[in-house]
């Protein structure tokens with residue numbers, strides 16, 4: 001029986017990754033310190049997969065306890081997904097964000113190397129910063145403010161990518177990097193203030209939907225099932241270079257607000273507020289590498305994904 005380890009297992013994406021591999025018959029070790037994750041996200045896994053799912057409550061930025069304690073044999077992948085991910089959370093926990101994507105990542109790499117496992121690091125579209133061209137290609141080096149409110153996240157992820165590159169080069173390993181664009185779906189934390197979740201929740205209560213600036217900034221939203229498909233395809237490949245994953249259909253935030261109101265039939269109004277510091281004007285992944293190397297294309301449209309998501313509320 002093969003095993004995987006997921007850091008950030010009690011979070012949104014981590015819990016879906018655990019579930020995917022448990023369904024495939026893997027043993028799964030999940031680690032989390034519940035900084036931004038929730039017990040609710042993994043309780044069903046603990047109940048349904050009693051003998052195959054092991055949970056370790058741990059701050060992965062601190063030294064890891066002895067590996068024997070984790071009951072792991074035949075470890076295939078380590079997914080390093082622990083990190084605050086929303087603007088609200090990484091600005092609330094800026095130092096924790098920097099440590100988990102550097103020290104925490106180095107612990108995860110060491111653990112993977114000891115087990116001869118392949119590590120996949122969750123990077124982000126935020127490494128592109130304020131893009132100089134669109135859609136964002138993996139070959140773009142990014143235009144990032146290293147000394148600002150978002151730099152704790154953007155630069156920590158950039159450091160993480162560099163750590164993977166350097167470890168591979170000098171330790172002869174084949175760890176990989178996925179650059180994740182905005183993803184939504186069940187188990188997102190309502191407290192995160194991530195835009196899709198926040199609009200859906202406000203619309204359900206007929207409260208105003210707040211749009212920053214003139215709402216013309218664009219984003220591309222990926223449904224969680226598509227993202228998990230992309231991550232697992234990447235893990236199963238031999239790629240070590242970063243690959244964009246997400247959905248390349250672009251929409252303005254204003255259009256998103258209107259779409260959520262239409263789908264929910266809500267009486268909510270749209271209100272405007274000033275743009276936050278370093279808010280990126282455009283986000284759209286170039287997915288040609290994901291397509292050519294992994295055969296990845298997203299299959300869930302925003303309208304269908306929103307309907308599915310709203311149906312789970």
Ligand SMILES: NC(=O)c1ccc[n+]([C@@H]2O[C@H](COP(=O)([O-])OP(=O)(O)OC[C@H]3O[C@@H](n4cnc5c(N)ncnc54)[C@H](O)[C@@H]3O)[C@@H](O)[C@H]2O)c1
Pocket residue numbers: 007008009010011012013014031032033034035036037038058059060061080081082083084085086096100104122123124125179180181182183184188189
């Ligand atoms: N959701 C997205 O749209 C998106 C986009 C780009 C990148 N990502 C990346 O994907 C990963 C997962 O994001 P998410 O949306 O599931 O976020 P999330 O906040 O729902 O999950 C992150 C999990 O990591 C845990 N965690 C944080 N610091 C920890 C530490 N020191 N030790 C142990 N656990 C810790 C949190 O408690 C949480 O359960 C993150 O690395 C994030 O940067 C997500």
